[in-house]
Amino acid sequence: MTDATLSHPAPASNRGAIAGGIVLAVLAAALAVLPLTMTLSAYVLNMLMQAVTYTVAVLGLTVVLGYTGQLSLAQAAFFGIGAYAVALGTVDYGLGFWLSMVLGLAASAVAGAVLGLTSLRIGGHYLAMVTIAFQQIVTLVLVNSIDVTHGPDGVSGIARPNLPGVSLANAKAYLTFCIVVLYAVGLAVWYLRRTRLGRAMQAVRDNELAAGVVGVNTYRTKVVAFTISAILGGLGGALFASGFSYISPDQFSFAESVVFLTMALIGGVQSAFGTALGTGLLILLPEWLRFLKEIYLAIYGLSVILIMVFMPEGIWGLLERIAHVGGGRPAVVTPRPFRLDIPDSGPADILETRGLAKHFGGLRAVDGVDLKVERGSVHALIGPNGSGKTTLLNVLSGLYRPTGGSVSLAGRDITRLAPHERCAAGVGRTFQNIRLFRSLSILDNVLIGAQRPGAPAKGEAALRERAFEALGFVGLADKASELVGSLPYGHQRLVEIARALAGNPTLLLLDEPAAGLNPTEKQELVELLRRLKGHGLTIFLIDHDMAMVERIADHITVLNFGKRIAEGTPRDVLRHPAVIAAYLGEVPTHGAA
Numbered sequence: 390m391t392d393a394t395l396s397h398p399a400p401a402s403n404r405g406a407i408a409g410g411i412v413l414a415v416l417a418a419a420l421a422v423l424p425l426t427m428t429l430s431a432y433v434l435n436m437l438m439q440a441v442t443y444t445v446a447v448l449g450l451t452v453v454l455g456y457t458g459q460l461s462l463a464q465a466a467f468f469g470i471g472a473y474a475v476a477l478g479t480v481d482y483g484l485g486f487w488l489s490m491v492l493g494l495a496a497s498a499v500a501g502a503v504l505g506l507t508s509l510r511i512g513g514h515y516l517a518m519v520t521i522a523f524q525q526i527v528t529l530v531l532v533n534s535i536d537v538t539h540g541p542d543g544v545s546g547i548a549r550p551n552l553p554g555v556s557l558a559n560a561k562a563y564l565t566f567c568i569v570v571l572y573a574v575g576l577a578v579w580y581l582r583r584t585r586l587g588r589a590m591q592a593v594r595d596n597e598l599a600a601g602v603v604g605v606n607t608y609r610t611k612v613v614a615f616t617i618s619a620i621l622g623g624l625g626g627a628l629f630a631s632g633f634s635y636i637s638p639d640q641f642s643f644a645e646s647v648v649f650l651t652m653a654l655i656g657g658v659q660s661a662f663g664t665a666l667g668t669g670l671l672i673l674l675p676e677w678l679r680f681l682k683e684i685y686l687a688i689y690g691l692s693v694i695l696i697m698v699f700m701p702e703g704i705w706g707l708l709e710r711i712a713h714v715g716g717g718r719p720a721v722v723t724p725r726p727f728r729l730d731i732p733d734s735g736p737a738d739i740l741e742t743r744g745l746a747k748h749f750g751g752l753r754a755v756d757g758v759d760l761k762v763e764r765g766s767v768h769a770l771i772g773p774n775g776s777g778k779t780t781l782l783n784v785l786s787g788l789y790r791p792t793g794g795s796v797s798l799a800g801r802d803i804t805r806l807a808p809h810e811r812c813a814a815g816v817g818r819t820f821q822n823i824r825l826f827r828s829l830s831i832l833d834n835v836l837i838g839a840q841r842p843g844a845p846a847k848g849e850a851a852l853r854e855r856a857f858e859a860l861g862f863v864g865l866a867d868k869a870s871e872l873v874g875s876l877p878y879g880h881q882r883l884v885e886i887a888r889a890l891a892g893n894p895t896l897l898l899l900d901e902p903a904a905g906l907n908p909t910e911k912q913e914l915v916e917l918l919r920r921l922k923g924h925g926l927t928i929f930l931i932d933h934d935m936a937m938v939e940r941i942a943d944h945i946t947v948l949n950f951g952k953r954i955a956e957g958t959p960r961d962v963l964r965h966p967a968v969i970a971a972y973l974g975e976v977p978t979h980g981a982a
């Protein structure tokens with residue numbers, strides 16, 4: 390490998406993003422100028438005002454659902470909080486638009502954060518249920534707290550703000566202001582996807598388990614996404630209230646939350662452009678179909694269903710997929726040689742477990758295992774099917790809390806650390822059933838590994854450089870811009886290894902890395918592991934291929950029924966009577982070696 394300078398053009402996805410950004414800029418500029426230059430009826434102005442303010446709120450769903458994969462059915466509630474803050478603040482309390490809006494955004498943020506903090510740890514459909522409950526509570530409060538909210542009558546006479554030297558009282562001027570805000574929000578949401586936080590969000594969406602193991606604090610990421618979404622809901626509502634100067638509770642009901650969700654899904658919730666497209670379409674579609682009179686609602690409903698069924702990624706998602714057919718131009722890459730910064734000091738045994746146990750009810754999957762893994766060695770864990778190997782690896786990487794015992798890494802007790810904290814401490818891992826971030830490019834997958842907390846690479850350029858180094862090491866740098874799902878199985882295994890390596894681990898846990906590989910690929914894997922060992926990396930691997938284990942491992946531990954039954958060099962262990970008995974299915978007669 391040469392020490393050549395890194396040279397890689399922007400991958401296809403980035404070039405597409407830049408083109409998208411230019412389209413957005415041109416569209417936004419045209420849209421912003423349009424209302425000022427054209428004669429627009431009050432009806433058209435209202436439609437545009439609704440489309441623009443709704444889009445700001447629906448962009449929140451792009452963040453929480455599109456990027457992070459968390460279903461929220463309370464966007465109309467946050468929209469209502471922002472709207473009522475401006476309405477009540479300006480009409481009843483004389484606070485002025487700007488202060489009222491800030492209070493509304495703060496209230497939305499606090500409500501979103503509290504809701505997220507209390508419900509996102511559990512995950513699954515729980516968040517959706519909690520958001521429905523929250524939505525209903527907000528609607529009930531808006532309708533019934535008549536003294537504060539004016540009840541079903543709503544609030545009228547909401548004033549429009551002024552900017553220094555510019556009055557926004559005129560509907561056209563205010564619409565222009567809202568378009569500028571939408572442009573800023575759209576740009577921020579579009580850009581977010583390309584940041585560390587945005588990548589972490591997408592990792593959580595694609596595979597939450599793997600995200601944690603590669604260093605993403607999944608809980609915090611979800612709470613942040615939910616809070617951003619709530620703020621955008623509140624911002625849309627604040628703009629909406631002043632735009633229409635009258636609001637009432639029915640505009641912020643559960644039905645509206647469903648409409649917001651439909652808008653995001655139809656356009657393509659994973660993209661800011663898709664969200665804008667879906668919102669505009671769902672506001673315009675009823676108007677376009679009005680000539681159908683009685684059957685218009687049926688046609689409208691049918692159109693929405695057809696789009697959802699035949700375009701599950703939304704209209705924008707379909708357009709993006711068509712544009713991506715054939716893939717991007719392969720990146721021309723000469724990565725820098727791969728490096729690992731592994732501290733020389735520390736105990737000779739980098740990993741040590743004492744009495745480690747993991748029980749599932751009465752099943753002792755791991756049953757009091759003592760283990761020492763020597764620094765810089767390749768240590769294999771073998772045993773018959775169901776002997777507890779993967780469970781042990783899951784306990785080591787923090788996916789399972791042990792029932793008993795302790796784990797220490799380089800002398801530091803990591804028993805109670807979460808997966809992302811263990812990753813930050815230097816534990817990298819791959820999975821028996823490959824767990825990649827399927828909707829992302831190969832480069833993005835590895836970038837997420839490179840950005841783990843505590844890793845040496847910091848800025849975006851350094852992260853990309855590090856990701857290319859890791860990809861170069863496994864021989865996939867020229868495929869960086871391809872979608873990870875398009876790779877053959879053997880290459881996907883290599884991407885998983887590169888993702889772990891990019892984070893500069895001190896200990897690499899590999900769960901059956903040779904599973905599904907052909908003999909040539911297995912040989913390449915052996916070479917790769919030898920090269921890694923040459924870099925001083927400690928490797929702890931599970932595999933069933935004894936010939937490969939014998940070739941690569943310095944040391945072997947054998948498990949059976951969750952207990953360690955043998956330990957030593959490959960030569961000794963593979964001929965150990967207890968090991969042979971275990972593989973032949975006999976009940977072991979020896980104690981732990």
Ligand SMILES: Nc1ncnc2c1ncn2[C@@H]1O[C@H](COP(=O)(O)OP(=O)(O)OP(=O)(O)O)[C@@H](O)[C@H]1O
Pocket residue numbers: 749752754772773774775776777778779780781
């Ligand atoms: N989440 C779980 N809940 C209940 N039982 C589990 C769980 N995970 C594993 N087990 C059980 O623990 C035992 C050990 O499983 P484990 O997957 O660790 O074995 P393994 O040695 O990795 O097997 P293989 O070589 O087939 O992958 C098995 O009996 C399995 O059914």
